[in-house]
Amino acid sequence: MSKNLTTRSEDYSKWYNELVVKADLAENSGVRGCMVIKPYGYAIWEKMQAELDRMFKETGHQNAYFPLFVPKSMFEAEEKNAEGFAKECAVVTHYRLKNDPDRPGKLMVDPNAKLEEELIVRPTSEAIIWSTYKGWVQSYRDLPLLINQWANVVRWEMRTRLFLRTAEFLWQEGHTAHATRQEAIEESERMMNVYADFAQNFMAIPVVKGLKTETERFAGAEETYCIEALMQDGKALQAGTSHFLGQNFAQAFDVKFANAEGKQEYVWGTSWGVSTRLMGALVMTHSDDQGLVLPPNLAPIQVVIVPIYKTDEQLNAISDAVAVLTTDLKKLGVTVKFDNRTTQKPGFKFAEWELKGVPVRIAVGPKDLENGTFEVARRDTLTKETKPSDGIAVYIKELLDQIQIDLFEKALEYRNTHVTEVNDFEEFKKVLEEKGGFISAHWDGTAETEEKIKDLTKATIRCIPLDAKEEAGTCVFTGNPSTKRALFAKAY
Amino acid sequence: MSKNLTTRSEDYSKWYNELVVKADLAENSGVRGCMVIKPYGYAIWEKMQAELDRMFKETGHQNAYFPLFVPKSMFEAEEKNAEGFAKECAVVTHYRLKNDPDRPGKLMVDPNAKLEEELIVRPTSEAIIWSTYKGWVQSYRDLPLLINQWANVVRWEMRTRLFLRTAEFLWQEGHTAHATRQEAIEESERMMNVYADFAQNFMAIPVVKGLKTETERFAGAEETYCIEALMQDGKALQAGTSHFLGQNFAQAFDVKFANAEGKQEYVWGTSWGVSTRLMGALVMTHSDDQGLVLPPNLAPIQVVIVPIYKTDEQLNAISDAVAVLTTDLKKLGVTVKFDNRTTQKPGFKFAEWELKGVPVRIAVGPKDLENGTFEVARRDTLTKETKPSDGIAVYIKELLDQIQIDLFEKALEYRNTHVTEVNDFEEFKKVLEEKGGFISAHWDGTAETEEKIKDLTKATIRCIPLDAKEEAGTCVFTGNPSTKRALFAKAY
Structure with a gap:
């Protein structure tokens, strides 16, 4: 597709x-x-x-x-x-x-x-x-x-x-x-x-x-x-x-x-x-330019298996191996789909499941059967590896847990690098335009200042973080005294 | 209550x-x-x-x-x-x-x-x-x-x-x-x-x-x-x-x-x-005149346990026994509530849980602890029995299954004795007034007759049962030919 x-x-x-x-x-x-x-x-x-x-x-x-x-x-x-x-x-x-x-x-x-x-x-x-x-x-x-x-x-x-x-x-x-x-x-x-x-x-x-x-x-x-x-x-x-x-x-x-x-x-x-x-x-x-990326906890299908074959005989042999793997995965509570549609080619299926954000894709062809392996692809990193079929179900289960953690860590890393402390209004506007993200700045506590900043920059106060430290400062816009930083951003 | x-x-x-x-x-x-x-x-x-x-x-x-x-x-x-x-x-x-x-x-x-x-x-x-x-x-x-x-x-x-x-x-x-x-x-x-x-x-x-x-x-x-x-x-x-x-x-x-x-x-x-x-x-x-009767499948609380006690010491001893029973019942997938409110007397609690249709009520007092028994009451039959605490959880689980079956059988018995075959309109009206229930009668298949019967009796055709036999008959109202009986009743 x-x-x-x-x-x-x-x-x-x-x-x-x-x-x-x-x-x-x-x-x-x-x-x-x-x-x-x-x-x-x-x-x-x-x-x-x-x-x-x-x-x-x-x-x-x-x-x-x-x-x-x-x-x-x-x-x-x-x-x-x-x-x-x-x-x-x-x-x-x-x-x-x-x-x-x-x-x-x-x-x-x-x-x-x-x-x-x-x-x-x-x-x-x-x-x-x-x-x-x-x-x-x-x-x-x-x-x-x-x-x-x-x-x-x-x-x-x-x-x-x-x-x-x-x-x-x-x-x-x-x-x-x-x-x-x-x-x-x-x-x-x-x-x-x-x-x-x-x-x-x-x-x-x-x-x-x-x-x-x-x-x-x-x-x-x-x-x-x-x-x-x-x-x-x-x-x-x-x-x-x-x-x-x-x-x-x-x-x-x-x-x-x-x-x-x-x-x-x-x-x-x-x-x-x-x-x-x-x-x-x-x-x-x-998500990314290839489509949806779903954390395993939210994925309606956590693992999709795509057979690579030319003959019916090959498909039959693959189906037998998949049946075993599917049973093992289900026992571990993993939601799995065998995409054995005959109307679509593997490349189409790969693209479709990428678009739909299925966390793990397994591909299996005659060579894999010979070697006792599966090809395992991660949606989040778009990486592939060949894994022995021995212990594959447990490996997949652990991989899903890892993906869940990695997605959070990646998003956290992005968020943490996009909180910028600023102390004057020119910098405020510059950061907002060039980098975006949260701007941590002192504010004098008045609705008037909040409104003016919004009119000038489209940024609103998203919140006063609960963990904001008490610190003496001056409002980024008026210079009036302030004791806590607020978190500004453009918002949905 | x-x-x-x-x-x-x-x-x-x-x-x-x-x-x-x-x-x-x-x-x-x-x-x-x-x-x-x-x-x-x-x-x-x-x-x-x-x-x-x-x-x-x-x-x-x-x-x-x-x-x-x-x-x-x-x-x-x-x-x-x-x-x-x-x-x-x-x-x-x-x-x-x-x-x-x-x-x-x-x-x-x-x-x-x-x-x-x-x-x-x-x-x-x-x-x-x-x-x-x-x-x-x-x-x-x-x-x-x-x-x-x-x-x-x-x-x-x-x-x-x-x-x-x-x-x-x-x-x-x-x-x-x-x-x-x-x-x-x-x-x-x-x-x-x-x-x-x-x-x-x-x-x-x-x-x-x-x-x-x-x-x-x-x-x-x-x-x-x-x-x-x-x-x-x-x-x-x-x-x-x-x-x-x-x-x-x-x-x-x-x-x-x-x-x-x-x-x-x-x-x-x-x-x-x-x-x-x-x-x-x-x-x-x-349900009955005492209140709701719930099939165990639908009961938010399947078993309620009411302690009968005078002293705090007695309540403590009862609570220990109940803790064991509760754990055993939960392991069997039974939903259980220990009603240890100190603000209400046992009689009030009995009446409240009867009104709310809890399928099984267990009462336990100092005597029961001495004898190693529980008093088990069924909501559907309003009957009580004293059961040894040995194996009580399994007994309760089976009792719930039995209640589910008995409720269906009781309702089925009522329904079956309230389907009356009638062959003339005077009988139709008499059965409807005196007994109610479904009336199985021949009907000529016209909306006109259906409407007239409804106007005269308030009974409507509930359905033509899927298992209705083909049989030669005459419409209970017009005497016109009919091949199947319809099911009439007054309805909600």
Whole structure:
């Protein structure tokens, strides 16, 4: 197969768009801004879901499901949250279509079926969930509520890109309620750490843990924790957020509990989410000009075996050897596919599985059978070696573990060499233009300066890293005093 | 805990509504017709999902995800399907809210943000999926497409009931495309059989497999296969459907393929689905006046252990014995909960776990420790026995298997004694009123007769069973000739 993939250096953005489509991850649909997640892409998302779900349950959370729609009056109850999402809401106003008298066979909205109150398609579910929690919490014994939902949400974005920004996307949203401020803060931090653990150890994506500035904070939150990743083009990508909501939603929806002394108090809340956006992060962290590169943990197919043969007799002999290897690999928990299609040549198959990011490719021909060997190719390094068939299954299993580690190390190396400390604004602009990546710089803590820097450079404050040292400094833009460096970058 | 549950004989419908809420399965939300699925209910649904998903994948299907919205012009492309769902559609007409100048702090729909084309919130996804399949199918080599989606759908029902009929519900919808009519029919039948297998062997719900009449067929299908279950009140419940779509959607969306001879042909389609309605079927097949009865396969907690004690010392000794038992049970794959809450008495706990349908309850007190025994209670039969602690884990594991079988047998016995053959209309009405259940009767095959019987009795034709014998008969209503009996019932 011919890939005809734009290279990253030619046009990174085009490379991404083409790769997502050609590797069969997703495509644009006939509905403005909405994507179709194709089976291969969805299989990767399912692996993310399974692991996250396991981690959520391990930390005491349960799944539930809340309505897709939020009545307008409920939506507007928490004012900041409502204001934050009002400009990008899909609104249901009618509940019936009827035959269009002017266009035979066509339908029109039935003007007699107007809703008394408009329904907002959830852009996020705090409002509907906190209106429900009101009925679930009476006493401190009912707390904490530790609930997660897997769902679709809709935000009417004007400029969309597959996975990165779509009008509808899939995500999970955790919503918890606690008796004390301290517990809620601990929960927000716990889930940020779960996300960081997942990104780094499951997706092989290094992330910086930090706090958002007030400008970048979730609408309705008191504090937003985030994990920030760095893509290969030097732009940052917010990979997950965890919000400490204070008592904002409890007050808006009147969710109180009787504490151990019988006194009524407002509940403390958190919410946290990651979405199909992680698919974009995955592509832009590991992939190359040949196509997708998948960490073994996320690969729907971890090993593909391609037979090299001329005669049916050769294919039969190869198939016998492959059957043994396949059984051995499956016993070790490795997902393996024998690509014995007769309609395609080996070169086509090699290119196709490279494009689709299968971590290990094994090729086997008559010579290999004679010699008792297999040819083993790594997708990440594009290297090949010939290995004896004795002990090959265990070797492959260990190789997959090694690839998982190597991908993280490679991404970490890139990220670490793309965090630049700068101390004056000219240098800031120069580094941003010439090198990209994260810029670690002092900032005076005002939204005004943040805004001005953004207007001049398109760089935003991605976060104040949690591990930022206290140090006396001066703001890179105003020269005003500062005690911590913030992390700036252009971002997706 | 006091259950205060209406009994089934008092008011079956009220019993159901109360049970669903009190057993923490679901509740009505602040959004008209939409439910909240609570964690305990959702955990049961997750078990259904996991098993169905496994069965779908085993039969060669892959998951994918398609947009929530369907543009009106796409929605109306397959006319019968559009007509069937037009009367109950949620319609998105705007994409933004703005501040309401007349109501400070409140929002209104922004009249300047009207969509050029209205979007229908999917009531089912044939339209959006077939519009996508057009781009995926060129040649017979691209077929079959075997795809499933887990999703939410919306049908604007006027009278709703938790799980049974809600404006939004969760489901899976399979959508497949095939090169031949025969293959598509085989797929429809295969998935009906998967559903029947799932209902009977996993949910312990006996079902009749059959074909819908033209009146009851899915809008846009050539044939609808179904599985029909019988609830304890003698009403039927459609538990799953599988549709042979012929070439209807392929023609509406122009989905053609080049066959092996290079000739263009329309693709053949199927679709099939089950929904959170199955939760209703589960409740109404097995539960009793004490609350929920769950088949072990679906129970989030299979075994609950309640300590009976007066002193902390006793509780400690019990806890040690329970720790051993719990470890043994977990090794056998049994889900177990030790209810060591100090805030509730054993009687309260017994009632609570009965209400929630936990299949096996183990009670253990100081006497049991002395005697080396446990008290084992079955939820389905409400019987208790004292068993030696030696070999107890294996005994419990086998007991759970037995309960799963017994629940099916009990439901089957009920169903079998509630299928009545009748040969005249007076008897038809009498059986329907006095006994309920399925009525097996000859029918002349016309929609007119079907409609009249429905008007007079509220009974509909649930299906023509696939195993119905060919036999000469006369229609129970018109006396016209008939060759097969149909199955009538009042239905949910």
